[in-house]
Amino acid sequence: MIASVFPPPKRVLVIRLQNHGDVLLTTPIFSALKRQFPEVEVDALVFAETVPMLVANPDLTKVWALPRGKQVGRGLRRINAFIQLMLGIRRRRYDWVLHLNDQWPGALAAAVSGASLRFGYEMEKRDFWLWRKIFPVRIVPTFAGHMVEKNLAVLEALGVSVDPRHAPCTMGFSGQDAGLVSGKLAAAGVTGKYVLIHPTSRWFFKCWEDERFAEVISALAGSGWQVVLTSAPDQREVDLVDGLLRRASHPGVVSLAGQLTLPQLAAAIAGATLFIGVDSVPMHMAAALGVPLVALFGPTHVHIWRPWTDRAEVIHAADYGPLIAPNDVDTSTSERYLSNIPVQPVQDAVWRQLARFANQKKVADVV
Template identity: 45%
Template sequence: MASPIPAQFAPQNILLIKLRHHGDMLLTTPAINALRARYPQANIDVLLYKETRPMLEAHPAIRQLHIIDRNWKKAGGWQKFRHELALVTAVRACHYDVVINLADQWRSAIITGLSGAPVRIGFAFNKRNNAFWRACHNYRVSTAQHGQLHTVEQNMAALQPLGIAAAGARASMHFSAADQQKVQQMLTAAHVNGPFVVVQPTSRWVFKCWEDEKVAQLIEALTADGRTVVLTAAPDQKELAMISHIQSLCRSQNVVSLAGELSLPQLAALIDAARLFIGVDSAPMHMAAALETPCLALFGPTKLQHWRPWGENNRVIWAGDYAPLPSPDSIDTKTEQRYLSAIPVADVIAAARNFLHD
């Protein structure tokens, strides 16, 4: 382990690495925001997977994004090597003073080790307890408490060698004025001119979803109260089919679907303008929490401690409070079973109305 980092350390160039899904990328923003607050003059860059770029591309604290395209491996060994070499060359050319590796992959460790940064921070994962991992990271942070920590708190723990505490960690989601304008045009075209509720009942994993019939009953109750509901989903055929089925079960005319029509920053602009977001354990739920839009999140067999919405203006309804749930680690993610089925419609309606009371 290297000697302690002096309090007066003032890095000019910082790289943060995280190679995960969309929601995971949003939950790195508290660490990015804390780095910006501590080092206001530093350049902060992020290395991430190409598909997750929309989560961070509008963040004002980030100078540039280094991209890994998962399709590189389809190009063949030599082409893949050229891409990886170009990435390492670009990282080294930035002359980072600090690299913070929040990932557990060997690839992220190799890039950290080859970065040339004098301060290379990573986690002391039990599964990576070997000389190579230690050589790549000269500051390693214990993961002993990770089981009790939210993902935001885990990420913030990596800043401990820099003397940055986790207290007050704040997530953020950003979008451009053009995104905001585009969303307003879409709402106007759909005749949504007043307050509205965003409902995103879909997830890439069906086991995280509530039944379509219950979602429709929720929508009917909200529209009966005079609310306008805007349905959203990813541009995925299974998710779009779910939205179509839910719409077919609704009698109200006060339901609009923008499913599959929005980029992630545009979805953020929509959620930011909403009175309430209702959804399941997904990236849009984390976006709502980061945007401080009131958020009602339905959870099933997910590790709540790690993935609950981060912030103050949120309410979680957990299926485990109504019926036994299997261990999150035992779930077959390809299953069609919907583990949220034990959640009663009446409780979700009551929680939504509690958020919406005028």
């Protein structure tokens, strides 16, 4: 048990330099550390664009943002920003640093931290003496289970007790976010219960056929449900939602597409009776917020990326016909790979979820 060799940590830095969903699925580590070491301060280092996933997380003391691309400029300005970030990490005097992917900037942060315990993954692409020097403690990552289980395996290897069955993800939002969303919903005429549908993904190969989504939307609206459509601000996603509005024209269907930040979207999801969407960040947000959901999956490793909740129904395109292998997908393609999924199974799952959860109280993280 590695943890028993070291005194209980006062400060731990968890590094996750990946996408929004990856960051959200890391949050059980934060809460598990707080349960094991109640006095510990847990910080996170993430890419700047993913910070909204963590800004309202009650288990974190500080979130470090690593800019990339054009976020911080070029040349000396970029170098200076990185140096200041590293100096700030050094000044925090971490006891443990856990690096949960293979990015070299994260390895440099671990190296300059001065932490007595530095963890990194043992992987072929990082089989260098420098990587081994920076990370004396390593394990081979496993992809046998869910991504949350892979993350928690790090703590188990360090001797930190954790039960994945009681390790939910955490997605927070502020009272200000909730108030803004309430105002937008009221202005759109939405009162009382509603179903939130997020039909888009930044990767369009994960999207379902528009006419089929419109059929589900129309069935809900025709049954008296208010339906709120959302998407990211990306114009392609907004255009997709606008097309659904035209196909499923009904006064009970409204759009907040492109109008919400991620914490505001979380507030909107938290207020919903049911979430319907594809394999995307909002789907994981709904799971973290305890909102019942129906999730449509295409060529994805479902066992790794399924919603981390027992309140979800997953519809997988592979169950309805041949499907391209996940590793063979060109993510830039405009082709959609959910066309195998018929309307009826989705509608059946929606009605089952509504029958099961429509009158149950939801639990959401509001801070």
